[in-house]
Ligand SMILES: O=C(O)CCC(=O)C(=O)O
């Protein structure tokens with residue numbers, strides 16, 4: 479006793495009041511703003527609790543995901559795309575437990591239904607309804623967190639431009655449970671930093687998500703059915719001239735139960751040039767990233783022209799001498 483450091487308590491921020499449109503005081507709003515700012519600058523991460531996440535809702539959502547991943551492999555593989563992360567991913571030799579599928583622009587009316595009718599010839603209204611419902615919440619939170627960050631940096635004048643030039647991808651994932659006789663934890667998703675602006679996740683009760691702190695320590699993230707998990711990705715890190723942290727994270731599986739998760743990933747629209755606001759650059763804070771087109775960056779990443787390392791964007795458009803490391807596929811999800 480005495481010398482042990484207490485376990486790190488990751489930030490949990492309550493959005494219930496603003497989500498349910500209850501009137502909140504200026505103090506309450508300022509407090510959320512401070513908490514979000516501190517969480518994303520220190521950890522690049524926080525959990526957000528929101529009203530309206532009933533256990534019945536969660537159980538219907540996860541049974542819908544169970545039905546989706548139970549479909550024959552040929553059906554799931556029909557969902558293909560030439561864009562990274564947009565099609566079916568499964569049977570990876572480095573991540574044998576992991577499978578995922580994606581719905582681009584899932585927040586746009588009709589997109590979830592189109593995906594549903596593509597995989598189920600006779601439709602599946604329950605699936606569409608659950609996914610649309612969760613997607614609305616994730617989308618709300620994505621916009622709210624970006625707006626709060628703009629305000630907390632005193633850069634609200636950039637908010638509209640940021641909102642109008644961001645697009646979204648919803649990805650649903652299943653991690654198979656681990657065999658009963660396996661005692662070690664098994665990698666569900668290899669350690670990576672999201673190449674996104676923000677990533678907002680929701681998951682069933684099966685734990686597994688781990689986050690690396692700035693000090694390099696891996697910690698297990700406590701999750702719950704009434705909270706979301708928010709990460710800042712490399713794009714937000716670059717846009718903020720390095721102020722917002724973009725952490726490594728991974729999924730490690732132990733029990734034999736399957737883990738389901740889904741995430742809404744926001745990224746800049748194709749053709750949009752992301753640039754660090756002038757206000758964030760001065761003598762003490764020299765420009766770290768030159769303006770970049772996100773889609774061009776991804777192309778470089780996937781053709782192996784730059785490393786998928788911690789500072790992939792730095793290697794692509796770093797304003798200072800950026801270190802180029804070798805491309806390692808396993809390091810990238
Ligand atoms: O499934 C999770 O909880 C994490 C997923 C993740 O990190 C990702 O898809 O980038």
Ligand SMILES: [Fe+2]
Pocket residue numbers: 670671672677727
């Ligand atoms: Fe991730």
